[in-house]
Amino acid sequence: MSQQGFDYIIVGAGTAGCLLANRLSAKPDKRVLLIEAGGNDDYHWIHIPMGYLHCIGNPRTDWCFNTEPEPGLNRRKLRYPRGKVLGGSSSINGMIYMRGQRRDYEHWADLTGDDTWRWERVLNAFRRHEHHWRLDDPKSAPAGFAELHGHKGEWRVEQQRLRWPILDAFAAACNEAGIPSTGDFNAGNNEGVGYFEVNQKKGLRWNAAKAFLRPTCLGRPNFELWTGAQVRKLRLLRDDAGLRCGGVEVRTPHGVEQPWLNVGGEVILAAGSIGSPQILQLSGLGPAEVLQAAGVPVERELRGVGANLQDHLQIRTVYKLQGARTLNTRSASLLGKASIAIEYALRRSGPMSMAPSQLGVFTRSVPTKVWPDLQFHVQPLSLDAFGEPLHRFDAITASVCNLNPTSRGSVHIQSADATVAPAIRPNYLSTDADRKVAADSLRMTRQIMSRPALARFRPEEHRPGPLAQTDDELVRAAGDIATTIFHPVGTCRMGRKDDPGAVVDARLRVRGVAGLRVADASVMPTITSGNTASPTLMIAEKLAGWMTA
Missing domain, CATH: 3.50.50.60 (FAD/NAD(P)-binding domain)
Structure with missing residues (x-):
């Protein structure tokens, strides 16, 4: 040296x-x-x-x-x-x-x-x-x-080197909820839904x-x-x-x-x-x-x-699905794992080429917002917490975060x-404004999941669960399942x-x-x-x- x-x-x-x-x-x-x-x-x-x-x-x-x-x-x-x-x-x-x-x-x-x-x-x-x-x-x-x-x-x-039918269906549900498709999240206003x-x-x-x-x-x-x-x-x-x-x-x-x-x-x-x-x-x-x-x-x-200190807190909602192909069950067997490895070795594509989140959505927590204030990271998989095994049932994770938190x-x-x-000490959800956006973002997720484009998969809310309805209940539920998105x-x-x-x-x-x-x-x-x-x-x-x- x-x-x-x-x-x-x-x-x-x-x-x-x-x-x-x-x-x-x-x-x-x-x-x-x-x-x-x-x-x-x-x-x-x-x-x-x-x-x-x-x-x-x-x-x-x-x-x-x-x-x-x-x-x-x-x-x-x-x-x-x-x-x-x-x-x-x-x-x-x-x-x-x-x-x-x-x-x-x-x-x-x-x-x-x-x-x-x-x-x-x-x-x-x-x-x-x-x-x-x-x-x-x-x-x-x-x-x-x-x-x-x-x-x-x-x-x-x-571009990402994969597509998932369940993610395409989620994008269609966003369109039905009034969120337009976009081919470029980086033009100055990132509102819309598309693959990252x-x-x-x-x-x-x-x-x-x-x-x-x-x-x-x-x-x-x-x-x-x-x-x-x-x-x-x-x-x-x-x-x-x-x-x-x-x-x-x-x-x-x-x-x-x-x-x-x-x-x-x-x-x-x-x-x-x-x-x-x-x-x-x-x-x-x-x-x-x-x-x-x-x-x-x-x-x-x-x-x-x-x-x-500011950070994006992601609320990781999970919905069980029927008749959908997700990574949960595709990777559950040795044969499934082998097929994933072979696909990546031969074509550098498939699940091993996946970013942690594949589909993105930017939208407003309430219609009166001038700019999008929510970001979704949507994944064809689910687990209880990062680093833990995938669930044994097919499911989708729709993580939603407040883009402009007021907590410090x-x-x-x-x-x-x-x-x-x-x-x-990130001090998440320490302001009334952030708690309100957390509750509204969970309601927005439910609105998207209830759209006709997803009906054939019969989505069932697994986390946080349908019992949380009031603002206080939703904020408490967010506190149980939310985590950093590393920002x-x-x-x-x-x-x-x-x-x-x-x-x-x-x-x-x-x-x-x-x-x-x-x-x-x-x-x-x-x-x-x-x-x-x-x-x-x-x-x-x-x-x-x-x-x-």
Whole structure:
């Protein structure tokens, strides 16, 4: 490992960190170090799409966090997966390509006072790294498609390589309920029903390490990658100009290393919505009472560090079916499992090529909503909880989440030891507004399942069960069955100069600390309306453009 200075030190080789490493090391006169606490992404289950079942909860690829007991979930603790491997959460996530809605970015611009975050301005950042399958043959793409999507980037977007008749029937039921079909969830208003597009390439997961580190980045002489290296804290220095970041302290397989910054260099935290606030707090940047309770000296009080945690809570409704083909029974026998494996081996298709969710729906919880505020992830399978066996009966899962929760949680260190996990408190369903949307979303699910297109399958509500009818009963039922959909954001949020809760400014510079930025989902002031991996890439793309201009 080199001990000479670096112009850029990037902490976290996940979704954002891999893109930043690629873009910043493209300038041969800049030395770039990328640090990853996990190992290489050479585990075969990372690359087989259904392998997420073997990666989540596996310490080889996952930090294996858990939440504190959640009052809104009837005191349950949740497993809280975060990628700990090259590629980060893009190596274990659901692979769904989703940008969010135009209104999300207009709101960011209003909150930060910076028009660079408006939809028309972020669109170019999305397009720069996108490689969309529809533009493989531009002549066959819908009119105007190339104005919204890119084809020269590294981030491959493909169709799913399967269809399920029961999912087609669910889509038809949505149409009967007034929800239109859509062929593009990423045009600015994602209302509609359709199959999700995924970050895959020829039936294999396409993670950020494949997209941005190989082959170009790893071959550059000005670039270094350290794996199995956990950042313990930042090296903060004081001089006449104030506080600045001079490097990091890292525990590696070789011992403690302290790579330092060249004059004018910068450290970029890209460790995610759990890791980035944890590192800031371990370094003495955060709420004073949290730092003092953990035995960390306060270098600068930044009260927003670790606050503003937002996440999409999915309510996993399950309906038993008759006469429907689902994965529950197809995979129940050895012959069924063998046929699934053979189909994938020969054609890279079938259930082993499945993203965790296949069919998507965006709609309104009540007709008076101006924009869609619900997202469904629909699956031709069911189980009691993630990681448990599939049910022995045919069933469909329609998971529904509130796209714009008003509940806010926190991530706070409990020790000065970087190996001790922080306390994660999402604080789900803690507001009247979120509880109302939870009840309305369960009613919306029942409306769809009662439509004629599904009648031949005689759907029977298994979870939460038909006994829950009033708002209070539905909220209680949601608390029993809801779980994270793995979208934590906001814990180092950006904001205006006069915003006391903002951790970074609109250009992602940490307040009051020179030479330090954050670039991951933690900087989102509000959560995007959908899956968060691709918006995280967009954030990194924006920062890379500013830093290399």
